Amino acid sequence: MKPMKKIAFPSRLTTICGLLVLAPLCVSVSLGKPRPKYDVTWVRGRIQRQGKPKYAASRIKVTLVPSIYKNDESRAVVTYSGEDGMFGFKVPAGSYVLKVWSSEREPKSYLINVRAQKYFDIVVIVPP
Numbered sequence: 001m002k003p004m005k006k007i008a009f010p011s012r013l014t015t016i017c018g019l020l021v022l023a024p025l026c027v028s029v030s031l032g033k034p035r036p037k038y039d040v041t042w043v044r045g046r047i048q049r050q051g052k053p054k055y056a057a058s059r060i061k062v063t064l065v066p067s068i069y070k071n072d073e074s075r076a077v078v079t080y081s082g083e084d085g086m087f088g089f090k091v092p093a094g095s096y097v098l099k100v101w102s103s104e105r106e107p108k109s110y111l112i113n114v115r116a117q118k119y120f121d122i123v124v125i126v127p128p
Helices: 009-030
Strands: 041-046 061-066 077-080 086-091 094-101 108-114 119-121
Touching: 041 094, 041 108, 061 086, 077 086
Parallel strands: 041 119
Antiparallel strands: 041 086, 061 077, 061 094, 094 108
């Protein structure tokens, strides 16, 4: 009489059941909130002076501060517009207050919502 072969059916069934249970768990973990593609966004803008035609406003102080700290200038990031009127900041996505200091006494403030992307361009600013 030949010895009976040991059937591996229960172990295969166990393996298949285990995979069926684990596969949805892996999918649900990987489908969570997607991580933003960009951690830092380059916020770019231009300042122009009024006139015919409008011309670039160089060496204008521009500050950017998170909106939750809008009255705390110590948390502001500072830059100056270049000869072409352009300025830029590299910041994480979020809500910010942009201030253009064409007048030291009264800066013009703008609320901007920066999205997580490579560049975030602001419309041309023409201070009074």
